[in-house]
Amino acid sequence: MRPKKIILCVDDNEQDLSVLSFTLSTNGYRVISATSGQQAIEAFSNAAVDLVLSDYSMPQMNGGQLIGHLKEIAGHVPMILRGDPQALSSEGYAADAVLSKKNCSPAELLERIKIMSARKRGPRKGAQRHFQPMELAVAS
Secondary structure (H helix, E strand, C coil): CCCCCEEEEECCCHHHHHHHHHHHHCCCCEEEEECCHHHHHHHHHHCCCCEEEEECCCCCCCHHHHHHHHHHHCCCCCEEEEECHHHHCCCCCCCCEEEECCCCCHHHHHHHHHHHHCCCCCCCCCCCCCCCCCCCCCCC
16 A cells, blocks of 8 residues: 655635645545644644645745745645635746635646646656766876
């Protein structure tokens, strides 16, 4: 049996977070929940998270700021930012994907998570690496 992928879900609205956690856990994911940016940073630092799913609108630290901070810690982890499309369109983000919170169905969200959490880290299997030959210094 393959280990479950760990998803860090961040949302200050506990009802939305509960629904999201239930949806993900019933679809085979292990969920770590956080209701603030600070809780998310602590959880991210203490667990081997496979994907981050964050709401944009949160007090103290919005989702864009949170993802920017988490990318500094571990840039290889895929991160999805969810929120109001009009608020999200005004800025650029470090998130790997930006989804509308209102217009994205649970099935679409699960499909995006499946694709992003399945990404392999490092070079693709069978890909050739190109090394530049280095000149060695010869001691005289």
